[in-house]
Amino acid sequence: MRNRIKHLFEQKQKGLLSVYFTAGFPSLNDTETIILELEKNGVDLIEVGMPFSDPLADGPTIQASSTVALRNGMTISTLFDQLKDIRKKTQIPLVLMGYLNPVMQYGVERFCQRAAEVGIDGIILPDLPLREYVEEYKELFEKHNLSKVFLITPQTPEERIREIDSHTNGFIYMVSSASTTGKTLGLAEQSQAYFQRVAGMQLQNPGVIGFGIHDKETFASACNHASGAIIGSAFVKALQEEGSLQQNIATFIQSIKN
Amino acid sequence: MSYHVNEKGFYGKFGGAYVPEMLYPNVEELRQNYLRIMQEPDFQEELQHLLKDYVGRPTPLYFAPRLSEKYNTKVYLKREDLNHTGAHKINNTIGQVLLAKRLGKKRIIAETGAGQHGVATATVCALMGLECIVYMGEVDIERQAPNVARMKMLGAQVVPATSGSKTLKDATNEAIRDWINNPENTYYIIGSVVGPHPYPDMVARFQAVISEEMRAQLLEKEGTELPTYVVACVGGGSNAAGAFYHYLDEPAVELIAVEAAGKGIDSGESAATSVLGKDGIIHGSRTLLMQTEDGQVTEPYSISAGLDYPGVGPLHAHLFESQRARFMSATDDEALQSVLELTRLEGIIPALESAHALSVLDRLQAKPSDIIIINLSGRGDKDLSTYLKHFHFDEK
Ligand SMILES: Cc1ncc(COP(=O)(O)O)c(C=O)c1O
Numbered sequence: 001m002r003n004r005i006k007h008l009f010e011q012k013q014k015g016l017l018s019v020y021f022t023a024g025f026p027s028l029n030d031t032e033t034i035i036l037e038l039e040k041n042g043v044d045l046i047e048v049g050m051p052f053s054d055p056l057a058d059g060p061t062i063q064a065s066s067t068v069a070l071r072n073g074m075t076i077s078t079l080f081d082q083l084k085d086i087r088k089k090t091q092i093p094l095v096l097m098g099y100l101n102p103v104m105q106y107g108v109e110r111f112c113q114r115a116a117e118v119g120i121d122g123i124i125l126p127d128l129p130l131r132e133y134v135e136e137y138k139e140l141f142e143k144h145n146l147s148k149v150f151l152i153t154p155q156t157p158e159e160r161i162r163e164i165d166s167h168t169n170g171f172i173y174m175v176s177s178a179s180t181t182g183k184t185l186g187l188a189e190q191s192q193a194y195f196q197r198v199a200g201m202q203l204q205n206p207g208v209i210g211f212g213i214h215d216k217e218t219f220a221s222a223c224n225h226a227s228g229a230i231i232g233s234a235f236v237k238a239l240q241e242e243g244s245l246q247q248n249i250a251t252f253i254q255s256i257k258n
Numbered sequence: 259m260s261y262h263v264n265e266k267g268f269y270g271k272f273g274g275a276y277v278p279e280m281l282y283p284n285v286e287e288l289r290q291n292y293l294r295i296m297q298e299p300d301f302q303e304e305l306q307h308l309l310k311d312y313v314g315r316p317t318p319l320y321f322a323p324r325l326s327e328k329y330n331t332k333v334y335l336k337r338e339d340l341n342h343t344g345a346h347k348i349n350n351t352i353g354q355v356l357l358a359k360r361l362g363k364k365r366i367i368a369e370t371g372a373g374q375h376g377v378a379t380a381t382v383c384a385l386m387g388l389e390c391i392v393y394m395g396e397v398d399i400e401r402q403a404p405n406v407a408r409m410k411m412l413g414a415q416v417v418p419a420t421s422g423s424k425t426l427k428d429a430t431n432e433a434i435r436d437w438i439n440n441p442e443n444t445y446y447i448i449g450s451v452v453g454p455h456p457y458p459d460m461v462a463r464f465q466a467v468i469s470e471e472m473r474a475q476l477l478e479k480e481g482t483e484l485p486t487y488v489v490a491c492v493g494g495g496s497n498a499a500g501a502f503y504h505y506l507d508e509p510a511v512e513l514i515a516v517e518a519a520g521k522g523i524d525s526g527e528s529a530a531t532s533v534l535g536k537d538g539i540i541h542g543s544r545t546l547l548m549q550t551e552d553g554q555v556t557e558p559y560s561i562s563a564g565l566d567y568p569g570v571g572p573l574h575a576h577l578f579e580s581q582r583a584r585f586m587s588a589t590d591d592e593a594l595q596s597v598l599e600l601t602r603l604e605g606i607i608p609a610l611e612s613a614h615a616l617s618v619l620d621r622l623q624a625k626p627s628d629i630i631i632i633n634l635s636g637r638g639d640k641d642l643s644t645y646l647k648h649f650h651f652d653e654k
Pocket residue numbers: 345346371372373374375449450451491492493494495496497498563564565609611612635636637
């Protein structure tokens with residue numbers, strides 16, 4: 001089986017739009033609708049958030065959406081059930097993003113197996129340490145053809161970026177600045193220097209910039225420095241506007257792309 | 259069996275540093291420097307000086323005659339309640355603030371539950387002239403009002419944590435998020451033996467002064483350094499880690515960790531992690547954790563804000579699994595009874611947290627010749643309104 005993430009980056013090296021949403025938000029069963037609408041509106045890659053009670057790396061918007069999703073009854077099992085037939089409907093690359101503890105309780109092996117069965121292409125677990133991944137789980141992820149995506153930040157030293165690059169095969173998630181998700185300061189000059197530094201490293205994996213991307217301008221600016229950019233909190237916020245999901249998704253994505 | 263942290267940051271299978279990349283450089287900086295700085299002679303000199311003249315150490319090891327008589331055994335109290343600011347917490351904040359200074363950090367953040375760690379942090383920040391921000395759950399701000407006032411008086415900014423259960427775990431989340439957003443100028447003074455490596459080991463080392471003194475003091479009083487039991491309450495586990503530290507490799511000494519049972523272990527309102535928790539990850543550490551089947555962290559409950567934490571430090575998870583320590587628990591009501599008992603028998607008003615340790619005295623079945631050291635981690639000033647509410651002195 002080819003990996004859809006790899007395929008995507010072979011087809012498209014610039015201006016790639018990736019969108020994050022929290023599964024189970026606004027309503028428990030919105031997962032499929034959101035994925036299909038995002039695809040219809042021209043999004044290239046989707047990160048499906050698995051809600052956690054204590055999302056350390058997230059700001060208020062994603063925290064709040066996670067709280068609602070959990071209250072709605074979202075679990076990893078439920079999410080896999082919802083995604084059971086997704087590959088009959090779309091071939092857009094799908095990445096699951098969440099925290100390690102719920103995955104650990106589900107069982108990492110069982111998690112990888114189910115993810116592969118429903119057609120997931122990549123996994124992001126920000127609090128799974130690189131060394132533990134390499135020593136304990138890399139083989140398992142690779143066996144199931146799952147790209148393990150790692151984050152880097154402006155503070156990540158060059159040799160560690162190279163180490164991360166050598167252990168992954170999807171893309172590298174470049175956190176734009178030292179922050180939790182949802183800060184909308186724009187991309188500071190400091191970040192530009194960091195983007196250029198990473199671009200100059202000639203890594204084997206493409207880079208996608210995330211955190212703080214929230215409108216057309218920040219998206220375009222991020223795309224100047226990497227293969228694409230990820231929008232999370234701003235999209236989750238947009239889902240809360242009045243009107244139908246379909247409308248909100250279309251309005252938001254078109255505001256970024258056009 | 260080793261009860262000390264290994265070079266990868268683990269106690270058995272517990273511990274480690276499960277942090278997102280945004281925190282990695284901060285935690286790495288600390289890991290690479292803490293042992294080196296702690297061993298520097300000028301660091302030790304400054305630390306020892308402050309512990310003695312500022313904190314008031316050594317704290318007494320007090321033989322409690324009437325308590326001993328009641329339980330027909332020998333009960334000693336390690337008087338951490340007599341420390342400056344009223345609890346053991348300052349042993350750690352003094353150490354960490356000196357470390358922060360040597361790392362060139364200008365801004366200090368902390369989380370707090372009962373407010374004792376917040377006060378101890380605000381105090382050392384005032385002493386060193388450093389900016390101080392303390393995260394505290396909204397619920398705790400209400401039930402620990404005197405400590406909130408003290409922190410403000412000391413110049414700290416108290417920021418309410420309004421997510422989740424609005425208690426200690428959420429305050430810790432907020433402090434970690436602050437650290438992510440301020441990676442370069444900020445030092446995070448964690449208040450217990452929790453969080454990613456090297457925090458559990460570092461905090462345990464700063465608290466180890468408790469058992470170091472116990473050994474010398476008991477030798478003087480009883481001709482032996484080794485008691486039969488050392489008893490301490492466990493929230494995150496820092497006072498217990500300090501009280502156990504120099505006894506970990508003395509199998510003759512039974513170590514007793516007392517958790518908060520809240521309204522009863524099976525009541526659904528409890529904080530007894532060793533019984534109710536499972537292997538999991540919280541605040542960057544693999545440890546025992548109260549959680550749902552789906553791995554969502556559950557909201558603990560205890561009348562005592564300082565024990566209201568859904569995990570325990572990884573050292574304690576290891577002491578539990580290896581059975582080096584015996585884990586017991588005390589309910590809200592038992593703790594309250596112990597408060598009154600100690601107050602009336604010895605004239606000492608203990609903190610609610612510390613009272614949990616006292617509550618197991620009648621269950622130890624100690625012999626008259628046994629020696630029990632109870633770590634009296636803090637004083638009860640901060641809990642007076644709770645005590646007044648429960649004891650109704652005016653009506654009697
Ligand atoms: C007096 C006192 N004892 C005990 C604790 C519990 O913390 P730990 O288990 O880290 O000692 C607290 C925490 O606030 C406290 O204030």
